[in-house]
Amino acid sequence: MSSQTVRLAPPALWGVVLSAIVFLLSACSSTPPAALRGTGDLGVVIERADGKVKVIETTGRSVLATVDGLGDLSHASVVFSRDGRHAFVFGRDGGLTKVDLLERRIAGRVVQAGNAIGGSISHDGSLVVAQNYEPGGIKAFDANTLELVADVPATTEDGTRSKVVGLADLSGRRFIYSLFEAGEIRITDFSDPKNPVTQRFAGGKQPYDALVSPNGRYYIAGLFGEDGLALIDLWNLDKGSRKILSGYGRGEQPLPVFKMPHLRGWSIAGNRAYLPAIGRHEVLVVDTDTWQEVDRIKVRSQPVFAMARPDGREIWVNFAFPDNGWVQVIDTVSGEVTDTLQPGRGILHMEFLSKGHEIWLSARDDNKVVIYDTATKKPIGGFDSASPSGIFFTTRAARTGF
Amino acid sequence: MKLPPLVAHVALLIGAAVVSALASASEARSVAPQAGPQPERARELVHIVRQDCGSCHGLTLKGGLGPALTAEALAEKPAEGLVATIIGGRPGTPMPPFATIVSEAEAQWIVDQLMRGFPSDAGLPQARHTP
Numbered sequence: 001m002s003s004q005t006v007r008l009a010p011p012a013l014w015g016v017v018l019s020a021i022v023f024l025l026s027a028c029s030s031t032p033p034a035a036l037r038g039t040g041d042l043g044v045v046i047e048r049a050d051g052k053v054k055v056i057e058t059t060g061r062s063v064l065a066t067v068d069g070l071g072d073l074s075h076a077s078v079v080f081s082r083d084g085r086h087a088f089v090f091g092r093d094g095g096l097t098k099v100d101l102l103e104r105r106i107a108g109r110v111v112q113a114g115n116a117i118g119g120s121i122s123h124d125g126s127l128v129v130a131q132n133y134e135p136g137g138i139k140a141f142d143a144n145t146l147e148l149v150a151d152v153p154a155t156t157e158d159g160t161r162s163k164v165v166g167l168a169d170l171s172g173r174r175f176i177y178s179l180f181e182a183g184e185i186r187i188t189d190f191s192d193p194k195n196p197v198t199q200r201f202a203g204g205k206q207p208y209d210a211l212v213s214p215n216g217r218y219y220i221a222g223l224f225g226e227d228g229l230a231l232i233d234l235w236n237l238d239k240g241s242r243k244i245l246s247g248y249g250r251g252e253q254p255l256p257v258f259k260m261p262h263l264r265g266w267s268i269a270g271n272r273a274y275l276p277a278i279g280r281h282e283v284l285v286v287d288t289d290t291w292q293e294v295d296r297i298k299v300r301s302q303p304v305f306a307m308a309r310p311d312g313r314e315i316w317v318n319f320a321f322p323d324n325g326w327v328q329v330i331d332t333v334s335g336e337v338t339d340t341l342q343p344g345r346g347i348l349h350m351e352f353l354s355k356g357h358e359i360w361l362s363a364r365d366d367n368k369v370v371i372y373d374t375a376t377k378k379p380i381g382g383f384d385s386a387s388p389s390g391i392f393f394t395t396r397a398a399r400t401g402f
Numbered sequence: 403m404k405l406p407p408l409v410a411h412v413a414l415l416i417g418a419a420v421v422s423a424l425a426s427a428s429e430a431r432s433v434a435p436q437a438g439p440q441p442e443r444a445r446e447l448v449h450i451v452r453q454d455c456g457s458c459h460g461l462t463l464k465g466g467l468g469p470a471l472t473a474e475a476l477a478e479k480p481a482e483g484l485v486a487t488i489i490g491g492r493p494g495t496p497m498p499p500f501a502t503i504v505s506e507a508e509a510q511w512i513v514d515q516l517m518r519g520f521p522s523d524a525g526l527p528q529a530r531h532t533p
Contacts, residue, residue, distance in 0.1 A: 049461065049523070072460070072461065072462055072464075074456055074460050074462065074466075075457070075466060092462075092464075092466065093462075115460075115464070115465055115466060133466060134465070163467065180467070208496070224496055225494075256491065256498035256499055256500075257496065258454065258498055258503075259454070259457050259458075260457075260458070260496065321450070321454040321457075322454075322503060345526065346453070364453065365449075365453075365525070365526045367525070387453075387525070
């Protein structure tokens with residue numbers, strides 16, 4: 001074996017092969033390597049009509065990729081894995097899609113219900129929970145594999161199921177949510193995921209959405225069917241729930257609500273909560289120590305989102321159809337509307353950068369995303385996007401209730 | 403992942419054919435027996451129903467907080483009742499009255515379209531000026 005001489009290829013062939021190798025190597029190095037990058041400035045924009053999401057980055061305000069095949073996104077919401085790499089997109093059709101933001105592709109997808117509204121992720125990042133309208137209930141999935149771990153129907157004594165709204169993450173693999181028809185609030189504990197344990201609380205008539213405060217202490221459910229909101233102090237669960245702002249409508253005939261408001265932890269700025277009124281063109285201001293109304297601010301139309309800039313200095317408000325081309329800014333120091341903007345037609349959603357210096361707005365009817373500088377209230381960028389709705393940045397991964 | 407060029411071209415051709423067939427079908431539908439809204443208003447109404455009614459009833463009208471509005475779901479329902487619901491809303495539920503948004507004739511047209519299977523949304527016309 002070792003006595004056999006190795007026959008080398010003729011020099012001409014070497015010349016060809018070596019130069020080919022050199023060429024190929026140089027070609028490799030001229031295309032950027034699968035870029036090493038962080039995830040802190042990434043996000044997704046929902047393109048609701050086409051079942052697509054755009055993967056974006058906020059440093060250069062650019063679109064990195066468009067990912068297709070997410071089903072019916074007419075009402076979609078997103079939560080992120082703890083490392084900000086994966087977006088879990090909950091679609092209207094019950095689809096739960098895991099999108100890898102670094103590889104910019106779908107990493108997993110299940111259709112888990114007939115009609116869904118959103119979802120949440122456990123504090124340890126291990127469980128993704130979907131909230132469903134049809135069949136009403138919540139379902140927990142393994143965040144790695146998207147395998148079903150537990151199915152918790154929202155059933156009441158008479159056997160009927162309710163639509164689930166206002167799902168939020170609590171400490172210790174617990175989730176809190178409200179039942180639209182039954183008017184109940186429930187907390188389900190998935191500490192032992194195979195054997196979830198559910199506690200029940202009184203809610204109120206027709207809860208439409210809810211929030212958990214940024215510190216995780218309070219859960220507030222907005223009620224469509226009555227004048228008021230339901231509040232639970234999660235640090236004193238034995239005290240149950242109570243009503244706040246009862247009778248804020250003052251018995252007046254409510255104005256038509258062409259779109260239900262959304263509630264999230266962004267409503268809280270300092271020791272004030274800024275809550276969209278239902279059937280009144282007002283933002284209600286509540287003291288979060290006493291839970292008494294301290295002010296109400298007249299705005300242009302039925303508010304949908306009242307979002308505090310992350311520093312708490314401003315509240316940006318958008319509105320229900322047919323006034324969804326308007327945005328107003330409330331100064332939290334003076335308690336007054338300081339700016340009235342028209343960023344585009346059909347402003348469905350707004351998302352602040354984590355330090356609040358920019359806000360991204362989706363203008364559905366203009367097919368674009370517009371970016372405003374919150375200091376100057378002037379547009380500073382944007383890009384085309386087909387019928388955009390929700391905008392979600394990975395910085396949500398670090399926040400309770402997002 | 404990349405499709406061979408031939409397949410891509412054939413798919414594109416088939417797609418274009420399907421789209422134009424659907425477009426002509428929905429055009430044929432929108433020529434209602436009674437005088438419907440003007441084309442521009444009709445386009446706007448389709449957009450409103452798909453997008454804004456869609457925030458509760460779903461973009462595909464298969465339901466959400468509000469019930470499904472597909473042709474099958476509405477098959478057994480009397481048209482007059484549906485028109486009354488659009489105009490007057492349904493007290494005790496989140497369905498608001500749309501009397502300030504659409505006329506009764508437009509509501510009738512919308513119900514008629516819903517019962518035939520609602521047209522797809524072509525979006526709003528370009529804004530005259532964008533800020």
